[in-house]
Amino acid sequence: MDFELNEQQQLMRDSAREFAQKRLAFFAREWDETEEMPKSVLAEMAELGYFGMLLPEQYGGLGLDPLSYILALEEISKANAAVEITLSVHNSLACQAIVKYGTEEQKKKYLPRMAKGELIGAYSLSEPDAGTDAGGLKATAVKKGNTFIVNGTKNWVTNAGLAGIFVCFVKTRPDLGREGISALLVEKGAKGFAVGENEEKMGLKCSDTREIYFSDAEVPIGNLLGQEGQGLKIAFSLLNIGRVGVGAQALGIAEAAFEEALKYSKQRTAFGQPIANFQATQFKLADMSTKIEAARMLVYKAALLCENGGNSAADVSMAKVYASEMANWVTNEAVQIHGGYGYVKEYAVERYFRDARVTEIYEGTSEAQKIVISRSILKKG
Amino acid sequence: MYLEKRYNDFRAKVRDFAEREIAPHAARIDKNCEYPRELLQRMGKEGYLGMVVPKEYGGSGFEFLEYIMTVEEFSRVCGSTGITVAAHNGLGCAPIARFGNEAQKKKYLPDVASGKKIASFGLTEPQAGSDSGNTQTFAVKADGGWKITGTKCWITNASLGEIFNLTARTDPNSKGPKGISAFIIERGWKGFSSGKKENKMGLRGSDTAFLHLDDVFCPQENLLGPEGDGFKQFMMTLDTGRIAIGGMALGLAQGALDVAARYAKERHAFGAPISSYQAIQWKLADMATQIEASRHLVYHAARMRDMGLPLVKEASMAKLFASEASNFVTYEAIQILGGSGYSGRFPVERMYRDMKLCEIGEGTSEIQRIVISREVLKGTEKLFGGIVTEKLS
Numbered sequence: 001m002d003f004e005l006n007e008q009q010q011l012m013r014d015s016a017r018e019f020a021q022k023r024l025a026f027f028a029r030e031w032d033e034t035e036e037m038p039k040s041v042l043a044e045m046a047e048l049g050y051f052g053m054l055l056p057e058q059y060g061g062l063g064l065d066p067l068s069y070i071l072a073l074e075e076i077s078k079a080n081a082a083v084e085i086t087l088s089v090h091n092s093l094a095c096q097a098i099v100k101y102g103t104e105e106q107k108k109k110y111l112p113r114m115a116k117g118e119l120i121g122a123y124s125l126s127e128p129d130a131g132t133d134a135g136g137l138k139a140t141a142v143k144k145g146n147t148f149i150v151n152g153t154k155n156w157v158t159n160a161g162l163a164g165i166f167v168c169f170v171k172t173r174p175d176l177g178r179e180g181i182s183a184l185l186v187e188k189g190a191k192g193f194a195v196g197e198n199e200e201k202m203g204l205k206c207s208d209t210r211e212i213y214f215s216d217a218e219v220p221i222g223n224l225l226g227q228e229g230q231g232l233k234i235a236f237s238l239l240n241i242g243r244v245g246v247g248a249q250a251l252g253i254a255e256a257a258f259e260e261a262l263k264y265s266k267q268r269t270a271f272g273q274p275i276a277n278f279q280a281t282q283f284k285l286a287d288m289s290t291k292i293e294a295a296r297m298l299v300y301k302a303a304l305l306c307e308n309g310g311n312s313a314a315d316v317s318m319a320k321v322y323a324s325e326m327a328n329w330v331t332n333e334a335v336q337i338h339g340g341y342g343y344v345k346e347y348a349v350e351r352y353f354r355d356a357r358v359t360e361i362y363e364g365t366s367e368a369q370k371i372v373i374s375r376s377i378l379k380k381g
Numbered sequence: 382m383y384l385e386k387r388y389n390d391f392r393a394k395v396r397d398f399a400e401r402e403i404a405p406h407a408a409r410i411d412k413n414c415e416y417p418r419e420l421l422q423r424m425g426k427e428g429y430l431g432m433v434v435p436k437e438y439g440g441s442g443f444e445f446l447e448y449i450m451t452v453e454e455f456s457r458v459c460g461s462t463g464i465t466v467a468a469h470n471g472l473g474c475a476p477i478a479r480f481g482n483e484a485q486k487k488k489y490l491p492d493v494a495s496g497k498k499i500a501s502f503g504l505t506e507p508q509a510g511s512d513s514g515n516t517q518t519f520a521v522k523a524d525g526g527w528k529i530t531g532t533k534c535w536i537t538n539a540s541l542g543e544i545f546n547l548t549a550r551t552d553p554n555s556k557g558p559k560g561i562s563a564f565i566i567e568r569g570w571k572g573f574s575s576g577k578k579e580n581k582m583g584l585r586g587s588d589t590a591f592l593h594l595d596d597v598f599c600p601q602e603n604l605l606g607p608e609g610d611g612f613k614q615f616m617m618t619l620d621t622g623r624i625a626i627g628g629m630a631l632g633l634a635q636g637a638l639d640v641a642a643r644y645a646k647e648r649h650a651f652g653a654p655i656s657s658y659q660a661i662q663w664k665l666a667d668m669a670t671q672i673e674a675s676r677h678l679v680y681h682a683a684r685m686r687d688m689g690l691p692l693v694k695e696a697s698m699a700k701l702f703a704s705e706a707s708n709f710v711t712y713e714a715i716q717i718l719g720g721s722g723y724s725g726r727f728p729v730e731r732m733y734r735d736m737k738l739c740e741i742g743e744g745t746s747e748i749q750r751i752v753i754s755r756e757v758l759k760g761t762e763k764l765f766g767g768i769v770t771e772k773l774s
Contacts, residue, residue: 131719133650156720200725202734270512280747332708335737339510339745340535343738345580353737354582357715358723365719367660 009068016072019048020079028080031206032351035198037083042162045087046117050076053091054241055099059107060115066241070248070303077252081355082207084252085362088245089158090114093238094121097167097183101226101234106185110165122163123242124154124212125235131156132368135178135232139170139214146221148172148184150192150214156362160195160210164188167238168212169231181231185223192217203354240313241306242363243320247299250320250327250359251292257327257334257352258288264347265337281337288330295323314376317369324359324366331356382676391447395454398427399462407459410586411731414578416465416541425496429455429466433475438490440474445621446683449628453679456632457639460735461586463632464742467625468537468587469493473500476546476618477565480606485565493544503533503547503592504615510535511748514558514612518594520549526600527551529564530572532593535742539575539590543568546618547592548611563611565603572597583734620693621686622743623700627679630700630707630739631672637707637714637732638668644718644727661717668710675703694756701749704739711736 005013023044031037045051053069055061064072069091077084095114098106113119130136139152150170157166166186173180186193196211226234262285265276275281302319305312331353335342342349360366384392402423410416424430432448434440443451448470456463474493477485477500492498509515518531529549536545545566552560566573576591606614642665645656655661678699685692711733715722722729740746762770 126720129649131650136650136652202723202725202730269508270510270515280750328712336740336745336747340505340741343582343741345582350582354734357733360716361719361723365716367716370660 005067005071008065009071012064012068013071013075016075017078019045020076020083024076024083025079028082029345029348029351031080031082032203033205033345035205037086037206037208041083042086042117042120045083049115050087051090051117051120052095052115053087055091055095055111055115059111061095061111066244066306067300067303069241070244070299073245074248074252074255074299077249078256079252081249081253081352082204084245084249085158085204085207086120086162088242088249089123090121092242092245093123094159094163094165094167096241097121097123097225097234097238098185100237101183101230102185105222106225110185114165119164120159120162122157122159122166123238124157124160124166124168126154126156128153128155128211132365132371134169134235135181137169137171137181139168140174141170141172141182141184141219143172143221148219148221148224150184150186150217150219152214153211154214155211156199157210157212158362159208160212161198161208166212167225169235170214172228172231176229178232179229181235182228183225183231183234184219185225186217186219187223190217190219202357203351204358205354236313239363240316243316243369244299244302244306246359246363247295247302247319247323250323250356251295251299253352253356253359254288254292254295254323254327254330257331257349257356258285258292260347260349260352261285261288261334261337264341275337284333284337288333291326291330295319295326298322312376314373317364317372320364321360321366321369321373324356327356327359382673382680384680388446388450392450392454395451396457398429399454399458403455403462404458407462407586407728408725408731410459410461411583412585414585416461416586416588418541420462421465421496421499421541424466430469430496430499431474431490431494432470434478434490434494438478438486438494440478440490440494445624445686446680449624449679449683452625452628453632453635456629456735457636459586460629460633460732460738461584463629464537464584464587464738465541467622467629468501469499469542471622471625472502472618473538473542473544473546475621476502476563476605476614477544479618480563480610480614481565484602485605489544489565498543499538499541500544500546501536501538501542502615502618503536503545504619505535506532507534511745513615514561516548516550516561516612518547518549519553520551520562520564520599521553522551523598526598526603527564529566529594529597529599532591534591535579535589536575536592537742538588539592540578540588542575542588545592546605547594548615549594551608551611558612560609561612562608563605563614564599565605566594566597566599570597570599582737583731584738585734619743620696623696623749624679624682624686624692626739626743627675627682627696627699627703630703630736631675631679633732633736633739634668634672634675634703634707634710637711637729638665638672640727640729640732641665641668641714641717644721655717664713664717668713671706671710675699675706678702694753697744697749697752697756700739700744701746701753704736705746707736707739 052061141148298319428441431440520527572595
């Protein structure tokens with residue numbers, strides 16, 4: 001086991017940290033309140049290559065290895081978790097969908113613009129009545145000449161309001177159930193396709209989350225991604241790096257909360273001394289730090305396994321479920337250390353607490369991860 | 382939990398009011414960050430604003446347990462209502478009813494009990510939170526009374542309230558809890574003002590702000606209880622206040638469980654309602670068990686208050702356990718609802734944000750543990766007839 005980061009990984013982490021702390025951290029509270037992420041910051045990130053982190057250089061991407069990418073996401077999340085998910089969904093789920101399953105023509109058509117951030121990507125699997133049970137999705141696409149006629153409603157689509165390209169999972173053969181699911185690349189302006197209102201969420205308030213609607217929408221046959229009937233396999237394979245990204249997000253939020261709590265515990269006095277002098281606080285800090293470190297190991301390991309192609313879904317699920325539970329625990333304690341101040345928006349831990357909550361929900365709830373993990377254990381046994 | 386019929390009847394009545402009058406407004410109250418006065422008036426008419434005030438002073442003279450059940454039922458549908466009502470009754474009305482003299486009771490209680498005037502209290506200061514004996518608000522003797530200067534923070538009902546019980550140091554040479562006295566202060570007195578509302582994670586409809594006292598003249602007759610007894614009185618008030626926060630935590634948890642159980646029956650995955658899966662069933666079982674245990678602790682502490690027994694430890698345990706249980710239950714409720722639980726479409730998102738205050742307000746969980754451990758460490762000398770003590774010496 002090698003615990004050292006290589007040069008590229010260190011470089012990526014340091015440059016992401018510098019950018020994120022300088023350009024994202026300061027505004028996190030404001031964007032949380034206004035529930036908007038300025039276009040200018042998206043442009044700035046695009047300029048720096050953050051929209052093409054995993055894309056091969058031939059398409060204008062940075063061609064990062066998975067761990068470098070995960071380190072960058074962690075640093076961005078530490079400064080602003082809502083920005084992290086915007087990038088994570090675009091890079092892990094949308095770009096990778098086309099890299100891994102697109103035809104050369106599709107790659108040429110979309111990837112260069114996606115790498116530059118001119119075309120932002122979204123990924124749409126969930127439906128109002130099909131979340132954890134993704135195979136139960138109901139949206140349909142029926143071939144008619146050179147066009148798929150798509151009908152249905154999908155929800156919790158991150159980036160929906162920003163995106164120009166949506167990787168959508170629909171049933172092209174409803175009669176085949178899970179085997180009848182296919183992936184389609186849907187462009188924003190497609191006839192019969194519409195995007196709903198931004199959702200009100202507990203946290204990640206400046207990230208964009210909406211429903212999307214297909215009403216006899218027309219999608220060219222050429223926008224089928226991969227083979228017909230391969231949709232669910234594609235959806236889950238993309239979620240591997242996606243879930244490591246959520247783990248990195250959780251890690252970043254927890255680290256930020258820990259740092260705030262540590263700083264506060266040294267400044268705040270009670271009973272004539274800093275609260276860091278009290279063992280109750282000290283042990284909290286010790287536990288927070290230990291859990292963060294344990295999560296870091298799981299997340300980095302899962303990222304490395306993604307690179308070597310030897311990733312098992314269980315490693316990824318373990319990293320995601322542990323890191324997200326950890327982040328909720330750590331942010332809860334960070335609020336406790338702050339007392340009343342932790343409950344108001346002047347202090348960042350209030351936001352970290354709300355932001356952390358979703359990491360146990362999206363890209364597969366903790367329960368979904370446990371299904372994956374337990375299945376893998378029982379298969380081996 | 383088993384309760385005598387009259388309590389069950391009482392709960393049914395309160396729940397009916399809460400579901401009819403409060404629940405439909407809960408989301409709006411949270412979103413607008415404003416508590417509607419007309420709703421307070423309606424509660425006043427039903428006697429919910431004078432619950433701990435004796436009938437002879439215009440109150441409803443509820444048992445303390447009934448008061449706690451009301452806070453629970455209101456919180457079940459709306460946390461902001463729970464805290465607003467608890468602060469008014471438990472911190473605003475109760476200290477006057479408990480420590481006030483006849484003249485003070487006659488002057489203030491009828492108005493607060495009817496809801497004509499909203500009341501609250503002020504103990505915490507920017508530099509005196511968990512360490513509230515470190516009060517930096519000073520009251521200096523003046524002709525016919527006191528001149529009070531200082532700042533109080535995290536004051537519930539700060540902008541709505543007209544009557545405030547608050548602490549100030551009357552002995553300038555004292556340090557810590559001694560030398561602190563309590564006063565009844567009226568809004569409108571020169572030098573008194575409340576600050577801008579806090580922007581909170583949850584309980585956003587409840588009104589939390591600073592109180593500023595700049596050389597406020599308070600007549601001698603508004604000294605509450607004997608001089609120097611303020612801290613002691615406020616600690617006694619907090620003991621009972623903590624039971625109410627326990628009730629609030631309990632109500633939020635019950636509300637979240639009710640929503641989650643209903644959702645689990647309706648929501649289908651893999652061809653069956655999610656309530657048919659063991660992972661969900663066990664969550665519901667743990668949630669319900671935590672709630673039941675909380676209810677026992679909270680109601681037991683409330684009954685002890687009704688019996689006039691010392692309840693420092695029991696009140697702290699009730700608050701500590703119920704608020705941590707509520708954290709667990711509201712958390713799991715969100716988990717059961719998945720993405721819907723994180724969105725504003727279902728009330729559990731709000732309940733989770735509201736719940737977090739229960740582990741902070743009226744003494745953080747850390748403070749409760751200090752209180753409880755102190756009580757545990759008391760009186761261990763006679764353990765096992767003194768045998769253990771003998772071995773140790």
